[in-house]
Amino acid sequence: MTTPAGSGTGFGSVSWWGLSPAVDLQAEGPPVDPDSQAENPELNVLLLGSVDGRHLLRTLARAALWPRRRFHFYVLENNLEAVARHILIFSLALEDPEKMGLQERSETFLEVWGNALLRPPVAAFVRAQAGRLAHLVPEPDRLAEQLPWLSLGALKFRERDALEAVFRFWAGGEKGPEAFPMSRLWDSRLRQYLGSRYDARHGVSDWDLHMKLHDRGARVIHTREFRRWRDTGVAFELRDSSAYHVPNRTLASGRLLSHRGERVAARGYWGDIATGPFVAFGIEADDETLLRTSNGQPVKTAGEITEHNVAELFREMAAWGHPRAAEGDPEQVQGGAEGSPEPAPVLEPFTVHFLPLDSAHTLHHKSCYKGQFQLLYVACGMVHLLSPELGACVAPRGRLIVELAQFLVDLRQEQLHAFSRRVGELAQAAGFAPQLGGKPSDTFARFYKAGDSAPGHEDQAVESGTPPPEVLAPPLEATDWPSEDRTQPLEPGTPPSEPLKLTSESQASLLEASVPPTGSQAPKSENQNVPPETKSPIPDL
Template identity: 80%
Template sequence: MLVFSLVLEDPAKMGLQERSETFLEVWGNTLLRPPVAAFVRAQADRLAHLVPEPDRLAEQLPWLRLGTLKFRERDALEAVFRFWAGGEKGPESFPIRCLWDMRLRHYLGSRYDARRGVSDWDLHMKLHDRGARVIHIREFRRWRDTGVAFELRDSSAYHVPNRTLASGRLMSHHGERVAVRGYWGDIATGPFVAFGIEADDESLLRTSNGQPIKTAGEITQHNVTELFRAMAAWGCGKAAQQDPVEVLGQADGTQEPAPSRESFTVHFLPLGSAQTLHHKSCYKGRFHLLYMACGMVHLLSPELGACVAPGGRLIVELARYLVDLQHEQLQGFTTRVAELAQAAGFAPQPGARPSETFARFYRSQDSATNCINPAVESKPSAPEVLAPKPEVLDQPPEVLDSSPEAMNLPSEDLMQSLQG
């Protein structure tokens, strides 16, 4: 919601470069510049007031639909926005520097004192060997040490914690389960592989003396800027609300209908809906594209496949850039993805180029015809949403040390997929 609000921001208020830089900082940095932090607070405060009021939400954000969310989920969403807006003052409410260092210490263990050497090894022997050669050692080290991936200004300008990276977990403290707020995102690969290792402009990928002339950060900034430029030209923002019968004047005084711009709507579904969508007949054969991240592959099932229309496509992110997986595990993961896709009624997409990054499938007509309608009349039970009391979230940092096992990334589902 925050990203869409940024993309659809009025160009008169925020230019193209400022929008792209704001996106990169919010998306890829643990620390923000004060102007970017102010933008996040303003947008979060606006969303916090709109979420509980459906009428105002539909009026001001016509592209957003929250009708399928439970009331408790809306309350939790409002609480998240209020935290982003600075409802709990002071950096101590989200000490990201401390949280990042704690995660890094637990991840590296006895290798922490040699973390620079570990960063060099992971970059050169893993990411570079897997195709991400444009990632420069300096930017990768900086991100591994501080969590700041895109340093678009002087380093001293980044000092405000990025609250959008916060999340909650239940952890053990003195024998009791308590809810704590912390950072449990990526600390191994980095955000560079998303937009920073490929480009339509081949000049960005040129090398000199065997070394790339552009860094992954520079390529990322170029790609994101071009993406925002394309979306602006496509007619996002106010153009989506314009009357399609609006006319344009021509030089000879005649008028012609303005080119209609296709509008869009984003529907937020309840938590855990991937496992319950098949219970409602309205979702059977509803979707034409299903995208799954590598950490969500375990949710790919025949029931979820039945929600994809015949001929619809399935794109699965492979684990190519997970530095903790060995070559044999990567191959096993790819094989497991193909097995799950076939069991869900998908077949390899004909004509698709071989890729180590994505696996592409399509929903075959035979599987769509032979599948049994899983829709039932009973409604699925409401998923549980973690919405702890504010005083519970304000536990001292030492609470996070009480259960080191919980500091790891949730990789159980991924390993389950690897093991079949």
């Protein structure tokens, strides 16, 4: 059966990469209070569903352009696999330059982040890092010593145990490609999504690219690279195509299914097969020459722009933590040769705090979070969590930035407009007002804490008005799912499963509410048959 346009099923139920370009969160937040007496003022940011850490990396890379501040990033995701990918990506970005050069780090990041299949050397790196992290997670003292920027103290004990299980699966607890047959899972998902259009999949991908993504501002995505990703899941082909054959286990997630009255744990790929990872780093660039056109065609592809942007990002991050030099001392600013200086040993310049998966509705109950955040970022798949209680956690003069669904190819224009209207209503109910003036944006909606003087600009992408019946964000009271039905990471030994077409009873489902989910959420009940590969029922994870 062909998937109807507008259903949103191409995005899947688990998000592995963002649907908006990386932004500098310091530029989005309020300026430093001039009356502040702190030598290094803090910037506290709460991010709901940022997924891949791109905004955090961009913020750290651009920090040298701003007065020195200490960053506290509070990250809330819907699944622990996304938390694990955050940790792996940051470990890679902060890898010692003497152990791993800039080009190797950049290429490894691109493959781990956006490719379904890896080269053997990259897969070996993932296994080694995952094994190391699996030993560090249960030992807080060693974790604080080796990864001082990471804080897992807010996670529940069972979440930390499940996070360790994710790393152990990545480390190769189950040997061989059959532990996670990515190529077969990708093709099965594609067949399910396209239905009778599968044999014309190249025409479908060309239509989605030229008539949707290009029209919405992603013209640099080339037909060849988009078609290759749709067919194989390989977005960034940095070597010969034959080199990519090892499944990327970091894209695996689990579901709890119902099979003959029993609960069964199944592992598969339920991520994006429609848009791709090109938007986050591949459609904008600080170097305008990368966006030039010749005879009406871009001279660079999204893959090439992504490679350049990520390399520049990691180059700028290499000097992170180096004490700011006095103005006019370029040698001190640059820190010397190609290798980067070591981070300051006494004061770590930033901390990433991971919050419990289901804590969005309870943060305001804790005094340490009430009025704590100068900036709140909400991904398009987490808009339903925007509430007055969450707004109470934002400080006076605080800002709100919401990712819109501009690059979801399954959504029609009227659904995109309805989503923008609904975002405006939820933000207003949470105590925010649109920023005034400025350049209109179809990618982000920006607000400030109501009651403050209007600082900044109003985003014309957010319109007022009553949303239509197919409102894109579900009611707030319908978003508190039972914790026992939430997707949990699978222990090693669980057989893989082909991705199934699951019908969620939750109002947060894309099929019913058209909100692209960011996390892995298990339906309350499933009646589909489990494929033969899933043989061992697991009554409780």
